[in-house]
Amino acid sequence: MxxxxxxxxxxxxxxxxxxxxxxxxxxxxxxxxxxxxxxxxxxxxxxxxxxxxxxxxxxxxxxxGRKSQKVSTEQLMLLFAELGAETPQGATGPAPSSEPGAEATQPEQGLVPQPPEPPKPLRDRRGRAPLPAHLPRETRVVSVPEAERKCPQCGADKKCIGHRTSEVLEFVPAQFRVIEEQREKLACPRCPEQGVTTADSEKVMDRGRPGPGLLASIVVEKFEDAMPLYRQAQQYARFGVSLSPSTLGEWSAFALDVLAPVAKRIQERVLGTRYVRADDTGMRVLDRDHPAGVKRGHIWAFVGAELVTFVYAPDWQSKHPAALLQGFTGYLQGDGYAGYAAMLRGGDDGERVVPEERRLGCGMHIRARFEKAAKGGDARAAVALSYFKAIYRIEAACKAEALSAEARLARRQELSLPVVDELYQWIHELHLRLVPNTPLYIATQYAINQEAAWRRCFTDGRFEIDNGEVERQLRRVALGRKNYLFAGSDEGAKRLAVGYTIFGSCRMHGANPLAWATDVIGKLQAGWPRERLDELLPDAWARASLAAPAAGDADAS
Known part of the structure; x- marks a missing residue:
């Protein structure tokens, strides 16, 4: 028709x-x-x-939507129901025996034994949590009003038979304090020609007035609390102290320059280890030569030796991390960044800094693409997510049991690798049937490209199977980026990297950043020996601060 x-x-x-x-x-x-x-x-x-x-x-x-990649068992079951398929056996594992001490049966073909998920601790709902014992306390006696102090029946005065005690948690605002430094001057009354001897100043900033505590507070609030300097100026104004953001910027730069040797030593420690994890994130940087007035720089994070170092690069070219890793001879874990393969040692015709056999993949980056496909409506991605759930359950059990590297390797070979094999068998079979450029196709293609590097993570119990610690460190950079929006220059971005290095390392060891920065700034400006710089690093400082109260208690006893 x-x-x-x-x-x-x-x-x-x-x-x-x-x-x-x-x-x-x-x-x-x-x-x-x-x-x-x-x-x-x-x-x-x-x-x-x-x-x-x-x-x-x-x-x-x-x-x-929520940003977490965690997928609950209930969500997976819904996706499998939508797919019209049963959960893969190797992805879930057998149910644990209900009899205590029961022997584990030998795994059947296609069935990989998995440790059960550790039970979550039950919350104590009997009352409030006690307030910390280290907080200073004061006692306030509240008396019964005068009109109620006599017995209404006989008129006699009532006697105190005790007190009913309750606690009030109060907040005392921080305060500024002016310390007037009076430096002693000495002169000989008999020999005036010898001149006057004056005590050296204990100020940490020759031409400035901030003490180490104020300098520490400025940088901690910026790098730990992501508070821009203009907000800090507003906060100080509420205490009656007028300080301009530009003044705070000068003091912040001075404090970071003082702490720069510590950050440099942290970098040496990180890159001197045999196992380093790396990733990067963008950072807007003001640039007068750029057509838009602002360019996109990059902040690189490297985790190793239980410390973290951040390095600024003005662009995303591989030559910047390559220059940093020239002496590195260990294993590098990261995502699928193509620049890793282009990093050369000693020039354009040199060997690769990190050859393929020393590169480790990241399970989180692989899983994230399947999680994106699942949330985009493709139920087939639930198969991969169920396998990842089983693998990470094994990793959680290893950490909960505090297994050694050798024991964790044996556990992975027994339990994890069979699940990885099943996962990749499914990925290779499915990939050939997928429509190109769809989310699930992109996920399977990335997984195939990263298969060899990710499998390498399971060959040593010291390796993690993902880059999670680096991702957690970069979240602090992302939080700050949302607040102060950009760095004022390349030099300012380098100082940002110093701040994130020292306070990220403090966070890894539970060191109080304000106490650490106050102590270290004062010691460095008082002439702390550079050969003893390792004593000021957050890991050593945290151990010393924990040992000090214990020694004090022993002396008191």
Whole structure:
């Protein structure tokens, strides 16, 4: 049936051309070619619609959804129900025996034994948690009003028989304090020609007035609490002290320059280890030479030796991390950044800094793409997520049991690797049937590209199976980026890296950042020997601060 002329005229130009082509094929009796053409057009429309739907779902999830990659068992069951398939055996493992001390049965073919999820501790709902014992306490006696102190029956005075005690948690605002430094001057009354001897100043900043505690507070609030300097100036104004953001900026830069040797030593410690984890994130930096007035720099994070170091790079070229890693000979763990393969040692014709056999993959980056596909509506991604859930359950059990590197390697070989094998068997089979450029296709392609590097993580119990610690460290950078928006210059971005290095390392060891910075700034400005710099690093400082109260208690006893 032909359409009326007005309907044909209403068609867009591209569809009108398609219609003419179809009519020509039909008139020539080329029905198979006509069918193939129509099917080809439908496939293109379907793929485009799928891609657009996935992008829309991803954008909505970024705006309104939660950012965690954790997927509950209930969510997986819903996805499997939508898929119309049963949970893969190797992805869940057998149910634990209800009899205590029961022997574990030998795994059947296709069934990988998994440790049960550790039970979550029950919350004590009998009352409030006690207030910390280290807080200073004062006693306030509240008396009964005078009108109620006599017995209403006989009129005699009531006697105190005790007190009903309750606690009030109060907050005493921080305060500024002015310390007037009076330096002693000595002179000989008999020998005036010898001149005057004056005590050296104990100020940490020659031409400035801040003490070490104030300098420490400024940098801690910026790097730990992500508070921009102009907000700090507003906060100080509420205490009656007027300090401009530019003054705070000068003091912050001075404090970071004082602490820079500590950050440099942390970097040497991190890059001197045999196992380093790395990743980067963007940072907007003001640049007068850039057409937009602002460029995109990068903050690199490296974790090793239980410390973290941050390094600023003005762009994303691999030459910047390559220059930092020239002397590195260990294993580097990261994502699929192509620059790792381009990093050369000693010039353009040198060997690779990190050859393929010393690169480790990241399970979190692989899992994230399947999680994105699942939240985009592709239920098949639930299969991969169930395998990842089983693998991470094994890792959690290893950490809960505090296994040694050798024991964790044995556990992985026994339990984890069979699950990894099943996962990749499923990925390779599915990948051939997927439509290119869909979220699940992108996930399987990335997983295949990273297979060798990720499998390498399971060959040594000292290696983690993901880059989680680096990701957690970079969250602090992202939080600050949302608050102070950009760095004022490349030099300012380098100082940001110093701040994130020292306080990120403090966080890893539970060191109080304010107490650490106050102590270390004072010691460095008082002439602390550089050969004893390791004593000021957060790990050693935290151990010393824990040992000091214990020694004091022993002396008191």
């Amino acid at each position: 032909t359409l009326p002329p007005q309907s044909q005229a209403a068609l867009p130009t591209d569809l009108a051309d398609v219609r003419r082509k179809l009519e020509q094929l039909a008139a020539a009796g080329q029905i198979p070619q006509l069918i193939e053409l129509v099917l080809g057009l439908l496939v293109q429309l379907r793929d485009k619609n799928t891609a657009l739907s996935a992008r829309l779902a991803s954008a909505l999830r970024e705006l309104y």
